[in-house]
Amino acid sequence: MSIFIDEKTKLVVQGITGRDGSFHSSQMIEYGTQVVAGVTPGKGGQKFEDKVPVFNTMAEAVEATGANASVIYVPATFAADAIIEAGDADVALIVCITEGLPVQDMTRVIPFLAERNIRLIGPNCPGLISPGKSKVGIIPATICAEGRVGLVSRSGTLTYEIVHQLTTSGIGQSTCIGIGGDPIIGTNFIDCLEAFQADDETDAIVMMGEIGGTDEQKAAEYVAANVTKPVVGFIAGQTAPPGRRMGHAGAIISGSAGTAAEKMEAFRKAGIGVMERPADVVKLIKERL
């Protein structure tokens, strides 16, 4: 097992002919992900890399291929529309890589998907990978290894850093998932913790949080109440000044709320192993396995 994606995932790439979409589609195909279709309006009928059919609309792509997931690489202005189009085409999982989505667009996307019971990961996220099974998004496959640690992170490249540290220390992963750095996202820490707890191929969980909001605090409460597997966690932004948005739209300390110190304290209270720096992940995980 793994969470959210596996070898049965049949993926449509929305924006397959763009610069990022085409680059990462190649990488996903190379990794073995079942990329069954692409969508770019006006390029219906073409083939990507001579094998993946391109459609004008998601509805056509899903009808023709039986796809059950989509990944989105379209520009921010069109990304919310792309999510909604995928939702209407009734895929079970939508992964939105695009960053810069207006947050009000997200307030409209969330209930649309909730009504259809569709999982959204992101936006503004690196996607996810279940090593050896499937990769959806942009996490570099070369840094991953099959194994039994689950990883969930609000960040992109910081995720890679941790995966890299784990892999080079011989610790493989069941699924690595970046949930995104925006204030409103489709899948949160608790959703992932719940899935990892239920996944019998996951033995331990790494949580990479950051300043802003209260998701980590709520996740810590969830861990204390519901997660029996060992969890270790990190909070980025210990040196961030309050009131400034640290790149991610969601990474902002408002007044005295959402600081790294507060979140690390919540982790400690919940029995989560707290990393002082990314490299601590290896030691903390090894202690707990």
Place this chain on the structure above:
Amino acid sequence: MSIFIDEKTKLVVQGITGRDGSFHSSQMIEYGTQVVAGVTPGKGGQKFEDKVPVFNTMAEAVEATGANASVIYVPATFAADAIIEAGDADVALIVCITEGLPVQDMTRVIPFLAERNIRLIGPNCPGLISPGKSKVGIIPATICAEGRVGLVSRSGTLTYEIVHQLTTSGIGQSTCIGIGGDPIIGTNFIDCLEAFQADDETDAIVMMGEIGGTDEQKAAEYVAANVTKPVVGFIAGQTAPPGRRMGHAGAIISGSAGTAAEKMEAFRKAGIGVMERPADVVKLIKERL
């Protein structure tokens, strides 16, 4: 039993201090309907007829009284808002008497109520009465009698006519309901047929249709497939010219569709006893009981 309302119905009157609202509230109270509250913004704290508390909002009214139904007498411009306010206050039944609601307002109201699983009767309807139990709306109580015939109608005064004919011939009613003459309404013929079929205090059903749309045709199919109780029906507008709206926004023959002849034919095919004129109702019902 009866359908939709009975002695346990606890009613809020929206627009209780208006001309129509106050007149018909008095009539409902006199009939024995449990009118537990009224709503008129700005008149919160007053009492209607020295006993029914008036509130500023539906939320307050329902919270204070445990009401489970509302009836709406507010002007057309505010009626959709009133329906939505009642829906948000979570009553199980909303009866909208007001006529003249923009049809686009109704397209917005319908999904709002559907999400909350709330029954709307109307708009532009006379409401309903379960003789001897409860009356919600404006059907004159004096013309009704307790009994075992269920009546459903798209019209207001034509309903009274039929009820009057039945009562003066000694045929009482389980529930009489006017579903309204607009193109988009909350409760349709089939909803009522289903409820009457399930109601063990109803032995026969009278359906009063009119020109426009295909609801009567669909109801006829429903009767043929699902209703074992005798049904008699009438279609108003046999002499109506095509393309002209006969008062009711919904009563319009479009091209050759929605004519009285077509609907009467559908009734006959479904085994529904067809009245040539309102007065036939007595004979047709007596034959079938």
Place this chain on the structure above:
Amino acid sequence: MNLHEYQARELLKEAGIAVPDGDVADTPEAVEKIAERLGGKVVVKAQVHAGGRGKAGGVKLADTAAEAKEHARAILGMEIKGLTVEKVLVAPAEDIATESYVGVIVDRESQRAVVMVSPEGGVDIEEVAAKTPEKIFKVAVDPRYGLLAHEAMGLAFELFDDIKLVRQAAGIISKLYQVFVSSGASLIEINPLVSTPEGTVKALDAKLGVDDNELGRKPKIEALRDLSSEDPSEVDAREAGLSFIKLDGNVGCCVNGAGLAMATMDLVKYYGGDPANFLDIGGSSNPQKVVTALEIITRDKNVKAILFNIFGGITRCDDVANGIVTALDQTEIKVPLVIRLTGTNEAEGIKILEDRGLSALTDMDDAVEKAVAMAKEAA
């Protein structure tokens, strides 16, 4: 309420939909001026609320401004389906590559606004729907989200293959839905939606019907009403809050409630008579409405008897009785009145009538039979 083409295209233009240049005029001279400005090659189109303008000779192409003026002279003042042409629209004659149809209606079945497109444009869409339904593509709009971007694109792909045309059409479809909502329409159509050889998509003709119930809150739309295009009695009735439709018979009918009014007309026919009109005085009537109703009915010289059929609910019998009495005080009614009055405040109503020396029946069949007989007698 229906808008004229020139009014509808103005609303589309305001919403950012490409419509050809052009202007409306009510004299041949003004038409000539517009045609000159547009370069001479124009189409002159009658502005009336009737379909089949082309077949009736109400739409003409001109090669020069002088020819446009001649056409205008012929079209202005002509009758199309009983309506006099008071205005014409003058627009440049366009080069057309394709003609499609785009429309939005309120659909009773789905209880939603439905956007429809067809690559078969420029013809009667009901005919297309009847003969080749597979050439009509529909989306029922979830009003909670509005017409979604991908829905508009999906429909546009049914009209065009070239992505440049698709995007233009999708934009027009989205904007058309916006106009549908903002104008309180029950029907809005672009037929034909054309593409030009240069690759531009435009709305060549537009039709817009507004839900009468919206007019109270849309004063700008209400202001577009053209009273000259409607029956004066129906205009007066509407202004008084009555619902009135003139028919050809001789039994004037004044009823409360549309269903009962239709049933009353049907019963007049049943008893061998012929209704002169449909008239619903509505719920919550005040006496003045009844006065106006009587005034409108008696305008029709065919009317030989007047039948009141009132079943009081929200309408109160005493209000109606007061209205009848007031009307009789104000004007002499020369045809016989048959009054049927029952329901809410029935006793009060009958008392008012009796005080004035009038009598009332309580049975509908009796009243209708009597009115039919009286009309026959008078005829």
Place this chain on the structure above:
Amino acid sequence: MNLHEYQARELLKEAGIAVPDGDVADTPEAVEKIAERLGGKVVVKAQVHAGGRGKAGGVKLADTAAEAKEHARAILGMEIKGLTVEKVLVAPAEDIATESYVGVIVDRESQRAVVMVSPEGGVDIEEVAAKTPEKIFKVAVDPRYGLLAHEAMGLAFELFDDIKLVRQAAGIISKLYQVFVSSGASLIEINPLVSTPEGTVKALDAKLGVDDNELGRKPKIEALRDLSSEDPSEVDAREAGLSFIKLDGNVGCCVNGAGLAMATMDLVKYYGGDPANFLDIGGSSNPQKVVTALEIITRDKNVKAILFNIFGGITRCDDVANGIVTALDQTEIKVPLVIRLTGTNEAEGIKILEDRGLSALTDMDDAVEKAVAMAKEAA
């Protein structure tokens, strides 16, 4: 992006919300003229993106136009929280009966826009929320329906009893939500919302923060940006598509990804150093971004060493390497560079650097330790 009060009130006015008369000015003479027009009794308010203007002396009442001019002379050019006052708003001094608060924010928890009102207006709302949370009333708006009429009324009833004031307030709340949506706001506030002794409800002060991600599709809002009120390096960074925040340390950081950038700063601290900035070159970077990033970092004279920490994903290591090489070609960088490069196209990136005689590390801790050491050495 934050708007100035005078800009925000203009948007409210356009939406039909009652705001007092008044105008903005940047000289004492212009202030005097406005004050004369307004009758002399005015309030002069500094227009800066900072709270606590009143306490800082940036808001003054005047009884005459001459006094207003004097106040303007004092306020224009003053510094409030490090920001220079370039403009003042001059508005009539209002008679005030009550002061309330109305605001709309995007709420992370409910994932919705939340409308908040409080009868405790004119004071810091966060303080009210902390001390007397029962005096704040909220509605989380279902975006599928927008703020519903009864929701606005319900909130307005928390502010007023008199139905005339309630209806005005409900109208303002509804319109405020509309402006929130149409302007792409992440925060909009009226504080205080006042009622006058005559029974009029008005927006006395307005605050509006726009979601930066909306600006691309809201050119009218974007045009309101006041560059003079922002740090020039941050302006340049934003225009280049970089996310940059200046800090006080001496280790310049150039990282891809916000999380990794924060973790890098944290690690600089962990190893005893001090980050000079937060800088995220973003995903999908092109070489030019890296050039600009280096240019901005080196502007800061405190910077003694520059640390690149790149973990390729959507960002490709070769793009970053090319950017570094191009930047070095264009300008001489006088401080040492420590480059950490790993992930997508790592080999290609390292090759590009090596061809230019640069070396790259692959371990983050190694790179940070080295950069901290180099900065200490140079300091």
